[in-house]
Amino acid sequence: MTTTPVKARLKTSAMIASFADPGQKTAPAPFGHALVKAAEENPAIVGLTADLGKYTDMHIFANAFPERFFQMGMAEQLLLGAAAGMAQTGLVPFASTYSVFAARRAYDFLALDAAEPNLNVNVVGGLPGLTTGYGPSHQATEDMAIFRGMPNLTIVDPCDSLDIEQAVPQLAASEGPTYLRLLRGNVPTVLDEYDYTFELGKAKVLRGGADVVFVSSGLMTMRALAAAKELAKHHVDVAVVHAPTIKPFDTETVLRELNTDRLAVTLENHSVVGGLFETVASAVVQSGVSKRVVPIALPDEFLQAGALPTLHDRYGLSVARIVEKVLGEL
Structure with missing residues (x-):
């Protein structure tokens, strides 16, 4: 009989995998429970999905x-078209599918049916990045x-369960369409340790630091916080700025933190093309701040x-790889 190596136990289901560390505090289905709570207070809220209720935590609402609740089947264009029609009547729809299907298959329906008339259609995308x-x-x-190029669309990339729980009612109350990069299942809870509250359109400084400033979004904020603790062992003092709203972007807060002599690093669970890094780089250039920004x-x-x-x-999102990258830049 052979013994399974400890390292093999870190493997996760390829489809619906957890990125929570062993023993990390988590909350089950924060989006689903937050939507139910918001719907108890707002009878206009409805839920739709494209055959993915269980895998986007929409089944809690259902x-x-x-x-x-409306099950639209495997028809993402119909999903967003129907959601826009509901919004036109005064309902507040939350429509869930996988991010790839919302972005690649149904873009035109979101653009012309929801964004152009500026309707309150909330798209919830699972498996982001x-x-x-x-x-x-x-x-x-x-x-x-x-x-990012779609006018009127708000984009939110939450870090953890607290971000999601607090974002849902704010998205429901906001004007125009929104896109939430969903973290589902047992989602880590980390921001409760940093006196943090989610505010739509705002970035927050979670911790100060004299040597390096991280600007991060999504699950990479929890990695940024963990990397900051590891870098302290190397006598590197790291500040962390969490920017959960990618559009509209809180340029003022971020530039205030970047306009220093510290090494500036962005961290995101997204391609280096077109996401947080390029949002920050654009803000830096347009403001006239002379600053090099390193992307992770x-x-x-x-x-x-x-x-x-x-x-x-492999792709540089682990804490160890972040620490290695920063030490190489200093």
């Missing part, structure tokens, strides 16, 4: 409000790049399939 090991057909590595992001290529811990390390 069980609580079956009469306000490198949160699945199923390869390019399901890895939405370029979703923010696709959506996914490469501009189609990624491999496999287990998430392996892929995150």
Whole structure:
């Protein structure tokens, strides 16, 4: 009989994989529970999905409000078209699918049916960036790049369960369409340790630091915080700025932190093309700030399939790779 190596136990299901560290505090289905709570207070909220209720945590809402839930089948264009029609009547739809399907298959329907008339259609995209090991057909590595050019669309890339719980009611109350990069299942809870509250359109300084400033979004904020603790062991003092709203971007807060002598690094679970790094770089150039910004992001290529811990390390998103990159820059 052979013994399974400890390292093999880190492997996760390729499709719906968890990026939570062993023993990390998590909350189950924060989006689903937040949507139910918001719907209890707002009878106009409805939920739709394209045959992915279980895999986007929309099933929590469906069980609580079956009469306000609509299963549209495997038809993403219909999903967003129907959501726009509901919004036109005064309802507040949350439509869930995988990010790749919303961005690649149904872009025109979101653009012309929801964004152009500025309707309150809330698109909830599962498996954003490198949160699945199923390869390019399901890895939405370029979703923010696709959506950033759409007028009127708000884009939110939450870090953890707290971000999601607090974002949902604010998205429901906001004008115009929104896109939420969903973290589903058992989602880590980390921001509760930093006196943090989500505010739509705002970036927040989570910790100060004299040597390096991280500007991060999505799950990379929890990696940024972990890397900052590791870098402290190397006598490197790191500040972390969490920017969950990619559009509209909080240029004022971010530039205030970048306009210093510290090494500036962006961290995102997205292609280096068209996401947080280019949003920050554009703000820096347009403001006239003379600053080099180092990106930590996914490469501009189609990624491999496999287990998430392996892929995150291969493509530079692991804490160890972040620490290595920063030390190499100093």
